[in-house]
Amino acid sequence: MSTLSEAYRDLPHHPRHVIPLDFDSVRTLPDSHVWPPTSHAFESEDRLSIPTVDLTDPDAGKLIGHACEAWGAFQVTNHDIPLDLFHEVESEARRLFSLPTGQKLKALRSPGGATGYGLARISPFFNKYMWHEGFTIMGSSIDHARDLWPNDYQRFCDVMEDYQKKLKELARTLMHLVLKSLDISEEEISRVVSAGGDSTALQLNSYPLCPDPNRAMGLAPHTDTSLVTILHQSTVNGLQIFKEGVGWVLVSPTNGSLVVNVGDLLHILSNAKFPSVLHRVVMKDQNQQRLSLAYFYCLPSDFHISPLALSSTQMPLYRSVSVRDYIGIKAKNLEKALSLIRI
Numbered sequence: 001m002s003t004l005s006e007a008y009r010d011l012p013h014h015p016r017h018v019i020p021l022d023f024d025s026v027r028t029l030p031d032s033h034v035w036p037p038t039s040h041a042f043e044s045e046d047r048l049s050i051p052t053v054d055l056t057d058p059d060a061g062k063l064i065g066h067a068c069e070a071w072g073a074f075q076v077t078n079h080d081i082p083l084d085l086f087h088e089v090e091s092e093a094r095r096l097f098s099l100p101t102g103q104k105l106k107a108l109r110s111p112g113g114a115t116g117y118g119l120a121r122i123s124p125f126f127n128k129y130m131w132h133e134g135f136t137i138m139g140s141s142i143d144h145a146r147d148l149w150p151n152d153y154q155r156f157c158d159v160m161e162d163y164q165k166k167l168k169e170l171a172r173t174l175m176h177l178v179l180k181s182l183d184i185s186e187e188e189i190s191r192v193v194s195a196g197g198d199s200t201a202l203q204l205n206s207y208p209l210c211p212d213p214n215r216a217m218g219l220a221p222h223t224d225t226s227l228v229t230i231l232h233q234s235t236v237n238g239l240q241i242f243k244e245g246v247g248w249v250l251v252s253p254t255n256g257s258l259v260v261n262v263g264d265l266l267h268i269l270s271n272a273k274f275p276s277v278l279h280r281v282v283m284k285d286q287n288q289q290r291l292s293l294a295y296f297y298c299l300p301s302d303f304h305i306s307p308l309a310l311s312s313t314q315m316p317l318y319r320s321v322s323v324r325d326y327i328g329i330k331a332k333n334l335e336k337a338l339s340l341i342r343i
């Protein structure tokens with residue numbers, strides 16, 4: 001099978017778009033990291049937020065379908081992932097990001113690589129840097145973990161493996177419900193869901209304490225490339241999603257619940273019925289480090305993706321494209337990628 005990491009291998013980045021700042025040594029926000037003010041977002045007091053779906057609700061599938069159509073995102077509760085596991089993964093992520101910069105650079109994502117420590121892949125599209133550092137895992141994290149902690153890497157690997165295993169199960173359950181709500185046949189559902197199995201990535205995100213948070217940007221607006229992304233946020237606010245006709249809406253962390261984002265691949269499969277959601281992370285008033293864990297459920301790079309479940313009167317809006325080609329188009333065109341494969 002053609003792995004996801006292989007799809008990123010031929011898309012090298014210049015080191016200035018991979019190497020994060022030495023955050024510990026900076027006392028004032030460098031001009032390279034100053035962003036124009038961000039627009040006001042609707043806060044939770046405005047009572048406008050993405051829907052929450054209880055996975056044990058017999059109507060969960062229908063509710064998820066509505067949420068994907070109206071918002072491109074929802075929160076999920078009663079997902080069966082133990083709270084302790086989030087704490088363990090977060091604590092290992094904290095251990096990683098609190099290493100001295102020189103040590104973290106030993107696990108730097110290589111120019112043609114997909115995994116390891118570094119800036120977000122969307123970095124080259126912006127003329128300012130984000131206040132962000134990330135660590136990408138695809139499958140085993142042992143090679144990078146050994147570079148970081150030559151004598152003490154096993155715990156990190158075990159915790160990350162356990163998390164990926166549990167998140168894969170949850171992603172499969174969610175994908176079943178999502179595709180069923182689109183009226184896709186059981187056969188097609190199994191074809192998509194079983195193909196996704198090994199094409200996943202876990203991204204640990206850190207937004208360090210910032211000397212001037214109101215002028216910095218955590219993660220610039222983007223959509224994810226995945227089918228779905230399952231996100232766990234630490235207790236610190238920052239994530240906002242964009243809703244057409246409304247603007248930026250804050251998604252506050254709620255204990256134990258997970259945010260699910262529709263990604264570009266599901267946008268294509270659903271013929272734009274479930275639009276991939278534009279989101280960003282702002283640093284506004286942030287007075288402590290923020291962490292998040294993003295699990296991307298994708299498809300193998302040789303999978304050919306095209307709109308499914310079209311009625312006899314519907315026309316496909318997107319041409320068939322391999323995941324590898326779509327990732328390549330996105331790496332060059334970012335937010336224009338979907339329009340470039342539109343029929």
Ligand SMILES: C=C1C[C@]23C[C@@]1(O)CC[C@H]2[C@@]12CCC[C@@](C)(C(=O)O1)[C@H]2[C@@H]3C(=O)O
Pocket residue numbers: 004008114120121122123136200201203222223224225226294296298
């Ligand atoms: C599978 C992946 C999705 C991702 C690129 C990656 O190879 C691993 C990192 C992911 C991430 C996380 C931050 C935002 C994002 C746009 C980026 O720059 O790297 C996503 C990528 C994506 O969804 O395209």
Ligand SMILES: O=C(O)CCC(=O)C(=O)O
Pocket residue numbers: 203205219224231233238239279280281291292294
């Ligand atoms: O940190 C967050 O809340 C969002 C992270 C994100 O959007 C991503 O990793 O793609």
Ligand SMILES: [Fe+2]
Pocket residue numbers: 222223224229279
């Ligand atoms: Fe994202």
